[in-house]
Amino acid sequence: MNSILIKNVLLNGQISNIKIEENLFTAIGNHALDTHSDIIIDGTDKAILPPFYNTHTHSPMTLLRGYADDLPLDVWLNEYIWPFEAKLKEDDIYLGSRLAIVEMIKSGTVFFNDMYWHQGQTLRAAQEMGIRAAIGITTIQKDAEGISNQVEEIEKMEWDNNLIQITMAPHAIYTAGEMNYRCCCEIAKEKGWMLHTHIAETKKEFDECIKEHGCTPVEWLERIGVLDCRVIAAHAIYLTDNDMRILKTHNVTISHNPTSNMKLASGSFLTKEVMESGCTITLGTDGCSSNNNLDMREEMKLAAMKAKAQYGTEFLPASKIFEIATINGAKAFNINAGEIKEGKLADAILIDMNNERMVPCYDLLSNFVYAADSECIDTVICNGRILMQNRHIDGEEEIIAAVKNRYGSK
Amino acid sequence: MNSILIKNVLLNGQISNIKIEENLFTAIGNHALDTHSDIIIDGTDKAILPPFYNTHTHSPMTLLRGYADDLPLDVWLNEYIWPFEAKLKEDDIYLGSRLAIVEMIKSGTVFFNDMYWHQGQTLRAAQEMGIRAAIGITTIQKDAEGISNQVEEIEKMEWDNNLIQITMAPHAIYTAGEMNYRCCCEIAKEKGWMLHTHIAETKKEFDECIKEHGCTPVEWLERIGVLDCRVIAAHAIYLTDNDMRILKTHNVTISHNPTSNMKLASGSFLTKEVMESGCTITLGTDGCSSNNNLDMREEMKLAAMKAKAQYGTEFLPASKIFEIATINGAKAFNINAGEIKEGKLADAILIDMNNERMVPCYDLLSNFVYAADSECIDTVICNGRILMQNRHIDGEEEIIAAVKNRYGSK
Numbered sequence: 022m023n024s025i026l027i028k029n030v031l032l033n034g035q036i037s038n039i040k041i042e043e044n045l046f047t048a049i050g051n052h053a054l055d056t057h058s059d060i061i062i063d064g065t066d067k068a069i070l071p072p073f074y075n076t077h078t079h080s081p082m083t084l085l086r087g088y089a090d091d092l093p094l095d096v097w098l099n100e101y102i103w104p105f106e107a108k109l110k111e112d113d114i115y116l117g118s119r120l121a122i123v124e125m126i127k128s129g130t131v132f133f134n135d136m137y138w139h140q141g142q143t144l145r146a147a148q149e150m151g152i153r154a155a156i157g158i159t160t161i162q163k164d165a166e167g168i169s170n171q172v173e174e175i176e177k178m179e180w181d182n183n184l185i186q187i188t189m190a191p192h193a194i195y196t197a198g199e200m201n202y203r204c205c206c207e208i209a210k211e212k213g214w215m216l217h218t219h220i221a222e223t224k225k226e227f228d229e230c231i232k233e234h235g236c237t238p239v240e241w242l243e244r245i246g247v248l249d250c251r252v253i254a255a256h257a258i259y260l261t262d263n264d265m266r267i268l269k270t271h272n273v274t275i276s277h278n279p280t281s282n283m284k285l286a287s288g289s290f291l292t293k294e295v296m297e298s299g300c301t302i303t304l305g306t307d308g309c310s311s312n313n314n315l316d317m318r319e320e321m322k323l324a325a326m327k328a329k330a331q332y333g334t335e336f337l338p339a340s341k342i343f344e345i346a347t348i349n350g351a352k353a354f355n356i357n358a359g360e361i362k363e364g365k366l367a368d369a370i371l372i373d374m375n376n377e378r379m380v381p382c383y384d385l386l387s388n389f390v391y392a393a394d395s396e397c398i399d400t401v402i403c404n405g406r407i408l409m410q411n412r413h414i415d416g417e418e419e420i421i422a423a424v425k426n427r428y429g430s431k
Numbered sequence: 432m433n434s435i436l437i438k439n440v441l442l443n444g445q446i447s448n449i450k451i452e453e454n455l456f457t458a459i460g461n462h463a464l465d466t467h468s469d470i471i472i473d474g475t476d477k478a479i480l481p482p483f484y485n486t487h488t489h490s491p492m493t494l495l496r497g498y499a500d501d502l503p504l505d506v507w508l509n510e511y512i513w514p515f516e517a518k519l520k521e522d523d524i525y526l527g528s529r530l531a532i533v534e535m536i537k538s539g540t541v542f543f544n545d546m547y548w549h550q551g552q553t554l555r556a557a558q559e560m561g562i563r564a565a566i567g568i569t570t571i572q573k574d575a576e577g578i579s580n581q582v583e584e585i586e587k588m589e590w591d592n593n594l595i596q597i598t599m600a601p602h603a604i605y606t607a608g609e610m611n612y613r614c615c616c617e618i619a620k621e622k623g624w625m626l627h628t629h630i631a632e633t634k635k636e637f638d639e640c641i642k643e644h645g646c647t648p649v650e651w652l653e654r655i656g657v658l659d660c661r662v663i664a665a666h667a668i669y670l671t672d673n674d675m676r677i678l679k680t681h682n683v684t685i686s687h688n689p690t691s692n693m694k695l696a697s698g699s700f701l702t703k704e705v706m707e708s709g710c711t712i713t714l715g716t717d718g719c720s721s722n723n724n725l726d727m728r729e730e731m732k733l734a735a736m737k738a739k740a741q742y743g744t745e746f747l748p749a750s751k752i753f754e755i756a757t758i759n760g761a762k763a764f765n766i767n768a769g770e771i772k773e774g775k776l777a778d779a780i781l782i783d784m785n786n787e788r789m790v791p792c793y794d795l796l797s798n799f800v801y802a803a804d805s806e807c808i809d810t811v812i813c814n815g816r817i818l819m820q821n822r823h824i825d826g827e828e829e830i831i832a833a834v835k836n837r838y839g840s841k
Contacts, residue, residue, distance in 0.1 A: 086790075087797035091748035124787045283799075286744045313801040314755035314788055319729065323736065326693035330737075334696045338501035377534045378724055380496075380831055381838035387497035391694075391723040394804045420788055428791035 023059055023405065029312035030371065031385075032361055039069065041367040044183060044405035049363055060399065060407070067371040068385055071359045072401060073130040073317035074153075074350025076306030077217075077255040077276035079137045081109070081117030083124065084428055085310040094223075094285060102310055106138070114139040116427065118146035120418045121315055126152060126414055128316040128395040129370045131403035132356060134253060134276070136190040136217055136304070141178055151406050153368075155354055157190025157217045160205060163198035171298025172208055183404055186214065186354065190251070193219035195226050195236050202247050207249045215354070216247065221264070222256035223287050237266035248273060253353060255305060256281075257295070258288040265298035273302045274353040277345070279324040291326045293336060303353050304346040308336050318398075321346045321390050339390040371400035433469055433815065437439025440474025440781065441795075442771055449479065454593060454815035459773055459807035472810065472819070477781040478795055481590045481769045482811060483540040483727035484563075484760025487627075487665040487686035487715025491519070491527030493534065494838055495720040504633075504695060512720055516548070518734045524549040526837065528556035531725055536824055538726040538805040541779045541813035542766060544663060544686070544715070546600040546627055551588055558590050561816050563778075565764055567627045572613060573608035582618055593814055596624070596764065598663070603629035604648050605636050612657050612759060619660045625764070626657065631674070632666035633697050649674035658683060663763060665715060666691075668698040668703070675708035678737045684711045684763040687755070689734040703746060713754040713763050716784040728808075731756045731800050749800040781810035 025041040026048050032039065032049065040048035040056065048054050089101030109117075114137065125133060132153035135143050147154035158171050175187060177405035189205035191197035197205075197218075209216045221227055221238045230238045239260065242248050248271035255276045257268070268275065277290050295302060304324060306315045321342045328337040348359030351368075372379065372389065374396040379388050389397070401409040407416060435451040442449065442459065450458035450466065458464050472822075499511030519527075524547065537545060542563035545553050550566050557564035562796065568581050582757065585597060599615035601607035607615075607628075619626045631648045632638055640648045652658050658681035665686045666677070687700050705712060714734060716725045731752045738747040758769030768776035780788065782799065786807045789798050799807070811819040818824060 084791060086788075086802055087794040090794070090797050090801065091745055093743075094744060096742070120787060120790065127787060280736060284739040284744070286739050286742075289489060289740070309802070313797065314804075318803065319732075319804070322729075323733065326733065327740075329696050330693040330694075330699070334504060334507070334694070334754065335501055375828075375831055375835075377530060377537060377827065377831055378496075380530065380834045381494060382497065382835075383839065384497040384500070387500050387723065391500065392496055392719070394724075394726065394729070394806070396804070396806045417787065418785070421785055421787055424790045425785075425792075428793075430793065 024057070025060045025062060025402070025405065025407070026054060026058035027062045027064045027069065027371070031068035031374065039361070041405050044361050044367055046361065046367050047366050049361070055121045062371070064371065066374045066398060067234050068374055069361055069369050069371055070389065071347040071361060072127050072370045072403070073128075073346050074132040074354070074356070074359065075125065075130050075179070075305055075315065075317055076134045076253060076274070076303040076350045076353060077278055077307055078121070078133050078135055078315060080121035080133060080135050080143055080310030081114045082308030082310050082313070084109070084117040084119040084424070088310065088311045090313070109138070111139045111142050115142040115146055116420070118143040119150065120424050121309070122150045122152050123414055123417045123420055124144055124315045126401050126408045127398070127412065128318060129398045129401060129403065130315065130317050131368045131408070132350065134188070134217060134354065136192070138428065144175070144178060144180060144185060147209055148185055151184065151355065151408055152403055153184050154185045155188050155215065155217070157188045159192060160201050161192040161196045162201055165200045165204035168201065168204050168208070187212070188217040189277065190217040193222070193226070194241060195231060199245055202242070202245055206247045206250050215253055216250040217253045218255070220254040220257050221259040224259060227259035237261055237264050239267050242272065243267050252404055255307070256287065256290070258282060258290050259297065260291060265295060265300060269299045274303055276303050276305040277324060277392045278305045278307040279327050280320055281311040282329065283323070285311050288329060289327070292324075293332045301349055301353060302345050303350040311328075314349060316395060317346050318389070318393055318395060323391060339384070339386045343386050343390055367402055368404040370398050370403045372397050373399045434467070435470045435472060435812070435815070435817070436464060436468035437474045437479065437781070438470045438484065441784065443476035449771070451812070454777055456771060456775050456777050459771070472781070474519050474781065476784045477809060478563070478784055479779050479781055480799065481757040482769060482778050482780045483538075483714065483756050484542040484758045484764070484766070484769065485540050485715055485725065485727055486544045486663060486684070486713040487688055487717055487764060488531070488543050488545055488624045489718030490531035490545050490553055490726060491524045491547050492720050493717030493725070494519070494523060494527040494834070496723045498720060498721070519548070520551045521552050525556055526830070526833055528553040529560065530834050531719070532556055532560045532562050533824055533827045533830055534725045536811050536818045537808070537822065538728060539808045539811060540725065540727050541778045541818070542760065543600060544598070544627060544764065546602070551585055552584070552589060554588060554595060558595055561594065561818055562813055563594050563766065565596045565598050565625065566629070567598045569600040569602060570611050571602040571606045572611055575610045575614035578611065578614050578618070580627055581827040585730065589804060597622070598625045598627040600627040603632070603636070603638060604651060608663050609655050612652070612655055616657045616660050625663055626660040627751040628662045628665070630664040630667050631669040634669060637669035642796055647674050649677050653677050653681065665717070666697065666700070668692060668700050670701060670705065675705060675710060677708045684713055686715040687734060688714050688715045688717040690730055691736050692722040693733070693737065694721050699737070703742045711759055711763060712755050713760040724803060727756050728805060729797070730802055735800060749794070753796050753800055764813065777812055777815040779812045780808050783807050783809045
C-alpha cells in the first residue's frame, strides 16, 4: 500500500500530521502518526488546502494561447480560431492537453471538465499524467449522426475510474441541434454520465432561441428533455427568473467563467441571483483563447472582484469563492474530495507560507484568494499521488520543448 | 564604470545583445558587443521587456494584507484599517515598505508612487533596496499646520536623485482641506515636485463636493489652483465631460486602480472616455488592504478584462494596457525609461520563455498580459542594477521572517 505522511503542516489554524494511504486521507491529528510511510513530506511553513476543480475548459486550446485576441467575436472565430482548429490532428490534441495539464497542476488544479475534438487524446494525457478529468464526447453537428461511433471509439480505451469519467458534450444550442441533444441525453442517462454543454453564453444565442423556438435556451433544453440528465452548464449568463427555477428544479450545476465572459464581452453572470435561486455554482477557466491561462486562483480573484463591483464589497467573500472553486466542483462530479478530512480522497495543495504574498497571515483564505499567485503553491497531490513538489513536475521540460518546437508563429 | 552585457536575449522579435553601462542602455544590436563587461547575463530563452511603474500605492499597507476584507466600507475603515494604522510606528513602516518592495520587485515593478505616514521610512527602504520611488509627503489635516515641518523632516534625509523623488501628497478632498491643498501646491511648485492626491474615488465624495462647494471635485481643485501643479490623480472614477476637459487642459495624469475600484465597489473607471479626452492614463495597484497584492501584471489583466466587459472585445488590447503600465508611468514621473532603447535608463525585466504560460508564443505581449504570472519574470534590472535574478532578491528571507515574527494574528 502506498502511503504519504505530511508532517507539521498548517490545517485549519493548527499544526497537524496527515496520513495518506492509497488514495485516501486516513488519519489527521496533532499527535505523532508513527506508522510506516513510503514518503514523508515536511510540512513546516506550509499550509494544506483543497485543490481546484476546473469545471469548464477546452484544454488543448493552450495551443491557441495568444493566437488571436482583442478582435470582434465573429472575426476572432471565423478568421482565426476555427481555421486553426480545423488543422489540429490527434497528436496536436495530445500535446496541447499535456501542456494544459502542466499548467493546471502548477496552479493547483487536480480536475478539469473538458470539451474538445479528438477527446481520446485528452483522456490519454490526463490518465498518463495522473490528473482527474471529465472527458466530453464533444458533438457539434445538428443531427445525431456519428455520435454512437464517437462513444464506441472512447469506450475502446482503457482508463482508471478513480481519475477519469466520461461526459456527453453537445457543444451549444446554436451548433448542436435537437436530435444531437436528445441522442446525447439518452446515452448519458444510459451510461450514467453527466452532460456538459454551453448554455445562454451570449445575448445573440438567447435572442435567436426566443425567435426560433419561442422560449429561452434553458426552457428549450428542458422542453426536449435534456435537463433530465445530470447537467453541467457553462456560462449561463442570460437567465430569466424562470430559467433559474428550472435549473434549480433539475439540479443543474452551473460553471461560472468570469474571465472568458469579460474578455469576450459576453455579459455579466448573475452570481447573486443564481446563488439565491439555490443553484450550485462552480468555477471554470474556459479555454486558453479566451482567458488566456488555466489559473483557477486568478479566476477566483477575478470572480470575486467582478461580483463585488456588481453587488457590493460584502458579496462573495474569500471563503465563499474558494468553496465554489474547490468543493463545489468536486461535488458536482461526484468526486468525494474538496476537503482535507479523514475518509476523503487525498487531493490537496501545500502553500508556501514564506512566500512574500502570504505574509503577514491574518487570514489564510484571504491571502490565497486575493494576494497569492501560483508560485505560492509548492506541492500538488491528486488521488494520493504527488503530481508536483517544490514546483516541479516530472517531464514538464520535455512537454514545453515539444510545444515550442512545433508551434509559435502565425 | 559598472557594466552589464545581456547576451542572446529576445527583443522585439530579434535575438539581441544589450549593453548597460552605469545606469543606461548604451548599445543594442544583433552583432557581438565584445567590450569588457562586469556582469554577463545569458539571455537565452528569455525576452527583455520594460518593467512596471506603479503610479499609486500605499506600500506599508502590506502589513494589513488580509487584515479585513469583504466588509462594508465604513466598518472596514473605522473598525479595522484606521485603528490598525494608528498603532504603526516608524519601524513598522520601514518593515512594511521593505516587504512591499520585495513583492514589487518579484512581480517586475521598478518604481512606485507612494502615499503614507512616516514616509521617511519608505524613502529609506526604497533607497536601500535600489528601487525607484516617488515618496509622498502625506497630509490629511484640514489646515496647513505642520506641513512645512514634514517637508523639513524629509529634506534632512539624503537620497539618490536617480532613484527617489518627492511629491506633496494631500490625501483627498474629504480629508485634506483647502488650506492644506493650497499649501501643498505652493510647496510643490516651489520645489518642482509633483502633487499626488486621490480624486473622485467614490460617489459619496462627488455628491458631498457638489453639496458643499457647488462643483465637482475636479472643478474644486481647479478653482483653488491645485491643478496648476504637475498632478497625479488616483482613481478619478466620477468625472463629468467638463472634468475630463479640465484634467486634459492641466495635463493631469490619472492613475487607474481597477482592482481596488472593484474590490471596494467604488464604481467603474471611464477608461474609454478618459482616453478619448486625451488625458494620460497610468496604472496603480493601490494599497494591500484593497487589492491585496502589488502585482502590476495581474492589474493589467484585470484592467483589460474590465474594460472589455465595459466597451467590447477590441477595446484596450494587450499592447495598449502594457504601455499604460510601463512607459506611461515612467513618463508621468519624468523617468527617461519604459523602453529598451540606447540612451534610456536601464530598467528592464527578463521573461522566462520556457515557462508553461509563455508557450506557444505567437504574441509576447498577449502572453505576458493575459497568461503570465510573476513566476515568468526571471530578472529585474533597475537603473542599471540587478535587483532580482533567477527570482531571488538578496535579503528577502530576512524581511519575510521579520514580518512573520512581528505580525500575523488579529
